[in-house]
Amino acid sequence: xxxxxxxxxxxxxxxxxxxxxxxxxxxxxxxxxxxxxxxxxxxxxxxxxxxxxxxxxxxxxxxxxxxxxxxxxxxxxxxxxxxxxxxxxxxxxxxxxxxxxxxxxxxxxxxxxxxxxxxxxxxxxxxxxxxxxxxxxxxxxxxxxxxxxxxxxxxxxxxxxxxxxxxxxxx
Ligand code: RP5
Numbered sequence: 001x002x003x004x005x006x007x008x009x010x011x012x013x014x015x016x017x018x019x020x021x022x023x024x025x026x027x028x029x030x031x032x033x034x035x036x037x038x039x040x041x042x043x044x045x046x047x048x049x050x051x052x053x054x055x056x057x058x059x060x061x062x063x064x065x066x067x068x069x070x071x072x073x074x075x076x077x078x079x080x081x082x083x084x085x086x087x088x089x090x091x092x093x094x095x096x097x098x099x100x101x102x103x104x105x106x107x108x109x110x111x112x113x114x115x116x117x118x119x120x121x122x123x124x125x126x127x128x129x130x131x132x133x134x135x136x137x138x139x140x141x142x143x144x145x146x147x148x149x150x151x152x153x154x155x156x157x158x159x160x161x162x163x164x165x166x167x168x169x170x171x
Contacts, residue, residue: 003033005128006058008049008075009088010038010065017088018064020118021125028142030129039074046071050078059135060128063111064121066090069098072111082131084124085111 005025009018018034025032037046053061053075061079063072064086072085085102089095095116103113112127114120126143133140 001031005032006061020122024125050075053081060131062124069101087116
């Protein structure tokens, strides 16, 4: 099946950070592809990918990078497919450098910026799927079920905690 979501990163070393995104895309059954594209080491390949994203049918691109982190912005500059940026913590600045780089896109070329690291990667995948779900009712229902299950986990923890409180005769 043709990919609907592209997951791109500046280096193979970013892959571990992106794993939660890939796991969610697989769990929710959304066709996706993974590419290693560096805008400072392989600029032509990165821009070619962005230039053909729309015609290839991609509906959203998750773009992750660390350090100066210009990949999401450069991809966004070459396509109208929504780009969701994930800052990766790889330098002594622990991802704050990448966060500021990605979030501070100048007016006119937006990059939706998520949190640093694995939580941001997971949320980027969820947001990308929510974009796809605008035209896919079945996917929207899978996302609804997934989110309800997360709520159920918290409720189960709270019920367990209430039992402990009761056993102690109150906190
Ligand atoms: C960025 O530089 C990449 O996104 C990666 O986070 C960082 C380090 O890359 P490697 O030196 O591990 O290839 O472009």
